[in-house]
Amino acid sequence: MIELDNIAYSYGGGELLSEISLSIQPGDFYFLTGPSGAGKTTFLKLCYGELTPTSGHAKLFGQDVRGMSRDDHATTRRRIGVVHQDCAFLDHLPLSDNVALPLTVSGRDDLDQVANLKELLAWVGLKERAHALPPELSGGERQRAALARAVIMSPDVVLADEPTGNVDWDMSQRLLQLLVELNKMGKAVVIATHDMNLIRAAKSKVQARVLRIANRHVQLAGADL
Amino acid sequence: MKALLSDISAVFVGDAQADRVVPPTGFTARLTLFAAGAMAFLAVFALALSMASGRLAQRWGDELAQSSTLRISAPVEQRDAQTAAALRVLETTPGIAAARALSDAEQRALLAPWFGPDLPVENLPIPQLIAIEETEAGYDADGLRLRLQAEVPGAILDDHTRWRKPLQQAAGRLRLLGGLAIVLIAAVTAAMITLAANAALAANAKIISVLRLVGARDSYIAKAFVRRFTLRAFLGAAGGTVLGVGAVLLLPAAQDQGGFLTGLGFQGLSALWLVLVPLLAAIVAFVATGAAARRTLSELR
Structure with missing residues (x-):
């Protein structure tokens, strides 16, 4: 679904990532680790087409990112759920509308989906907060809401940038469980995280692989965890 | 063409959800209303001027054309x-x-x-x-x-062409100026609405990037802005037109002395042109906001 073929990415100054090749297939479950500033967020952005590689080819669902129109990008985003690091909500809309936003913008906000929304909010423990505005939420609540929004379209791929950074252990287990369930339904999941405990916990539930970013390269980590 | 029609109908039917996606901004909204209203007010006068001079040209032409004078010296x-x-x-x-x-x-x-x-x-x-x-x-x-x-x-025939031509010419020019004023008013309205739309788009850059992130197409985002500005321009211009017509009606009525200004009113079917003022404002806003949104969005990722 996402094919990265020898891609590199450089910001104005120097190269941040280089010689990256990776193919994300249905049912894959990846963790992405590495020190802060190593390029985890950049890597995820390359995966959903927010950034275009400076060399090499990135293909999303068979389409080269360079040849994609703006509408192609919009369509692709509907198939890739993204949990943004800073959550990115519309602050004037209540939480439930924010979570349902992907449905709204794609014109799929029908009744079935509304029932779905309630179930999803209950799952992430935000049923009581459905009418709160995003600025009224705690960091953890925002992250849970961001995850709910990322999965509401039942996307083929879920990319999550530090989805458990601000939540307690129990809730991070719960979120992980949600991602594992989605993965079992054939969705690909990529989670960027610092949290080694989370990775260990996931390994007992799912066939997860760990990608480590070091020295501008992305390597598949061995059994060192 | 079909797409354009559906766009236009969407402006009036509306999409409550798309509307809520962009937060209302009271200040720009009021400014747009005011600008559209003021421009419509001026357009009413330009229209009145243009029509009055049209009528004047016709009257002079008719009266002088039907008579001539023979002088016997x-x-x-x-x-x-x-x-x-x-x-x-x-x-x-x-x-x-x-x-x-x-x-x-x-x-x-x-x-x-x-x-x-x-x-x-x-x-x-x-x-x-x-x-x-x-x-x-x-x-x-x-x-x-x-x-x-x-x-x-000893007879000298004067068929009044000498008089008629410059009078008609003057009235025709006046009419042209009135038309030009309307065109300029429409252009200034477009410019102001473009500025207001650009400001609104810039102020909502974060919202636009969130919408893009969750898979909104440009057309969806643009619609929210276009609808808003089109309605504002329409309502503002409708108000301005009503005020303008009121002001024209308050002018003293036309008198026999052939006063020029006093003949400024709207007569008969020509009043129908007034309906076009708010519609024109709405069309101008629709086109201007659409262009501004497309330009701004294409610069974002």
Whole structure:
């Protein structure tokens, strides 16, 4: 679904990532680790087409990112759920509308989906907060809401940038469980995280692989965890 | 074309959700309303001016076109004979409905503004005037001149073209200026709405990037802005038009003295043009906001 073929990415100054090749297939479950500033967020952005590689080819669902129109990008985003690091909500809309936003913008906000929304909010423990505005939420609540929004379209791929950074252990287990369930339904999941405990916990539930970013390269980590 | 029509219908039918996605901004909204209203107010006056000058040109043209004057400048002893001869010629000229020599009293009245009421006209060698009324079809002025030259050497025909042309020209120019003013008003409205839309798009850059992140197409995002500005321009212009018409109605009514300004009102079917003012404002806003949104969005990722 996402094919990265020898891609590199450089910001104005120097190269941040280089010689990256990776193919994300249905049912894959990846963790992405590495020190802060190593390029985890950049890597995820390359995966959903927010950034275009400076060399090499990135293909999303068979389409080269360079040849994609703006509408192609919009369509692709509907198939890739993204949990943004800073959550990115519309602050004037209540939480439930924010979570349902992907449905709204794609014109799929029908009744079935509304029932779905309630179930999803209950799952992430935000049923009581459905009418709160995003600025009224705690960091953890925002992250849970961001995850709910990322999965509401039942996307083929879920990319999550530090989805458990601000939540307690129990809730991070719960979120992980949600991602594992989605993965079992054939969705690909990529989670960027610092949290080694989370990775260990996931390994007992799912066939997860760990990608480590070091020295501008992305390597598949061995059994060192 | 179909897509355009559905876009236009979407503006009026609306999508409540798309509308809520962009937060309302009271200040820009009020400014847009005010600007559209002020421009519509001015447009009403430009329209009134343009129509009044159109009517004026027509009236001058009509009144002067249907009449002409024959002047007989002959020695006093030949005057009556030549007048009679001229009347005979005029009676047999096709295209002339009536011809009548002005009486001394009438000639005195014509001269009174210049020489005072007590002028002894009968003692002065004043030329005799003959008023000619034309039929609808009119007559051949050059042919008549030739015939008069042969039979009534002292006759000079004035068919008023000399007067009519510059008057009509002036009125026509005035009308053109009115039209130009309307075009300029529409252009300024477009410019202001473009600025307001750009400001709104810039102020909502974060919202736009969130919408893009969750898979919104440009057309969806643009619609929220276009709908808003189109409605604002329409409502503002409708208000401005009502106020403008009210102001025009408050002008003194047209009088016989042929006052120019007092004839500024809207008469009959021409009032229908007023309906077009808010519609034009809405169309201008629709196009301007659409263009601004497309330009801004294409610069974002």
